[in-house]
Amino acid sequence: MTDIAKLAGVSQSTVSLVLNNNVGSAKLSEKTRAKVLKIASELGYRLTHRTTAAPQRGRNMIGYIVDSISTSPHPVVSVDGARDAAWEHDCVLSVFATRGDPEVEEATINALLANPTLVGVVYSTIFTRKVEVPEALGRVPTVLLNCYTDERNFSHVEPGEVGGGHNATEYLINEGHTRIGFINGEPWMDAAKDRFKGYRQALATADLPFDPRLVRDGDWMSGTGFEQTLSLMAEPRPPTAIFCANDLMALGALEALKQLGLKAPDDVAIMGYDDQEIARHTHPPLTTVLLPNYEMGRWAVDTLIAEAASPEDAATQGAQRKRHIKMECPLVVRESVACPQSDQA
Numbered sequence: 273m274t275d276i277a278k279l280a281g282v283s284q285s286t287v288s289l290v291l292n293n294n295v296g297s298a299k300l301s302e303k304t305r306a307k308v309l310k311i312a313s314e315l316g317y318r319l320t321h322r323t324t325a326a327p328q329r330g331r332n333m334i335g336y337i338v339d340s341i342s343t344s345p346h347p348v349v350s351v352d353g354a355r356d357a358a359w360e361h362d363c364v365l366s367v368f369a370t371r372g373d374p375e376v377e378e379a380t381i382n383a384l385l386a387n388p389t390l391v392g393v394v395y396s397t398i399f400t401r402k403v404e405v406p407e408a409l410g411r412v413p414t415v416l417l418n419c420y421t422d423e424r425n426f427s428h429v430e431p432g433e434v435g436g437g438h439n440a441t442e443y444l445i446n447e448g449h450t451r452i453g454f455i456n457g458e459p460w461m462d463a464a465k466d467r468f469k470g471y472r473q474a475l476a477t478a479d480l481p482f483d484p485r486l487v488r489d490g491d492w493m494s495g496t497g498f499e500q501t502l503s504l505m506a507e508p509r510p511p512t513a514i515f516c517a518n519d520l521m522a523l524g525a526l527e528a529l530k531q532l533g534l535k536a537p538d539d540v541a542i543m544g545y546d547d548q549e550i551a552r553h554t555h556p557p558l559t560t561v562l563l564p565n566y567e568m569g570r571w572a573v574d575t576l577i578a579e580a581a582s583p584e585d586a587a588t589q590g591a592q593r594k595r596h597i598k599m600e601c602p603l604v605v606r607e608s609v610a611c612p613q614s615d616q617a
Contacts, residue, residue, distance in 0.1 A: 274549055279311045280304075291317070332363045334573060335384040338396040339372040345548060346565050347398050350417060353569025354394055361577045363391060381408050392576045394569075395419070400430050400462040413580040417572040420596070427575050427595045429568045433463050436561045436601030437470020437515075438477075440543050443559075443603055444513045445478045448611040449541060452480075453504040453511035455521050457492045467517045467545060486511055490521050497524025505532055505540070512612035513541035519548045522558055526608070537610035547604050556607035564599045571599065 273287045280287065282304060290308040336354055341347045351367055358365040366384075370377040384390055385408060392413030395405060403419040405426060416428035444452050454471050457464040468487075475482050485507060490496035497516055501524065504511055516522035522544035529536055536542045536556060544551055544560035551558040575595055 274552055275315060276308060276312050276317065279315075280308050282308065287312075331389060332391045333387060333389045334358045334363050334365050334391050334576065335380075335387075335393040336365050336367045336396065337377065337380060337384075337393060338367070338369055338398065340398045341367070341369045344398055346546070346563060347396065347418075349565035350396065350569035350572075353566035353571075354417075354573045355569075357570040357573035357577075361573070363573075363577075365573075377406065378408075381406055385412065392580050394572045394576060395426075396572075400433070413576055415572045415576045415579070417568055424594060424596060427579065429571050429575075429597050429599055431463075431563055431568065431601050432598035433466030433601065434470040434473065435598070436545065436563075437467035437517075438474045439470070439601065439603045440467075440515050440545065440561050441471045441474035442477070443605075444515060444541060444543060444609065445474060445480065447513075447541065447609055449511075449513040450480055451483070451486065451509065451511045451513070453486045453488070453501075453514040455488050455490050455497055455500045455504075455514060455516045455525065457490055457517045457521075459489050464517060471515060490517070492518050492520060494520045494524035494527070497521030498528045499524075501525040501528035502532070505529075505534075511540070513543065513609070515543040515545075517545050519544040519546045519551045519558060519560055522560070522608075523550060523554060526554055526558075536608045538613070541609040541612070543609060551604070551606070554608070559606045559609040560604050561601050562604050563601060568599055571597070 273291070277287045286304065287308055290305050291312060336351060338347050341351070351365070355365045368380045370380060384393060390412065392415070393409055394415050394417050395409060396417035397403060397419040400418050403416070403421060405414065405416070405421060414426050416426050418430055420428045420430060441452060454468065456468050459465065472482055486504065488500035488503060490500055497520065501514060504514060505528070514525050516525055522542050525542050526536055529540055534540055542558065544558045545563070547560045547562040551560045
């Protein structure tokens with residue numbers, strides 16, 4: 273919506289009203305509406321067509337259970353993808369945030385199972401991790417989003433973080449950087465482990481030595497990105513590029529360079545991860561890696577609908593029918609990365 277609003281010269285609120293066909297109470301001209309729809313189509317946005325027959329739709333419900341939705345932008349985007357896919361399958365999406373409370377989760381599941389219109393459940397977590405799925409969900413089609421089990425007895429989707437880390441580092445290498453700093457998130461988390469693994473794999477593929485002096489652990493917050501960038505730049509041989517494991521730490525890295533009298537990308541290239549909205553508005557705009565939350569939400573619902581449509585096959589084939597994918601995390605190229613200057617390379 274940010275990109276559409278910028279090209280159309282309107283607010284994000286206007287774009288939201290148009291794309292959700294909610295312009296009845298807003299004084300929007302037909303010209304504005306047509307312009308937003310045209311740009312959305314040109315950018316590849318998949319429009320969900322709603323008609324006056326909408327009350328006949330949505331007679332079936334998909335439950336969406338997530339441990340938290342208010343402390344991060346990522347699960348909200350996954351909900352958007354799930355909602356759009358549900359609507360295209362003539363279903364409505366009902367979202368429940370449990371805050372990780374077992375009693376709330378149990379009550380939520382019981383209420384869902386008592387609903388005769390329930391098609392199935394998307395079970396999601398705010399960050400990628402292993403989960404113990406409540407036993408009651410074994411009675412209905414269930415797909416896991418951003419989480420997984422050891423038994424692999426449910427279809428699940430999670431981001432391909434190793435590939436994302438590799439893509440980011442490979443891009444920096446292809447731009448000519450050989451000393452690449454890495455500021456990680458909390459190292460116990462799956463996302464941090466895998467992004468770091470991708471970083472090391474890309475170095476190895478390019479025959480570049482891994483230097484532990486160029487690696488710092490962070491906590492996903494901009495303050496850590498600031499502090500660890502100052503630490504990296506104080507090294508006897510500082511990096512010419514810094515790969516931050518999320519956009520907030522990259523924001524801190526940009527601020528640290530300014531304090532040092534340096535500039536990205538001329539003096540040091542900065543790479544982020546996640547493609548949060550802030551990445552478009554930094555100075556310079558941040559090259560980053562897209563976390564495919566929207567597409568994961570869509571995939572989870574599409575897979576759930578497919579499994580619900582063939583319960584006999586599911587019963588006979590069992591776990592071998594389950595799908596387990598790691599969705600690609602593609603690079604988003606903006607302006608914070610350039611070739612290193614000759615005296616730094």
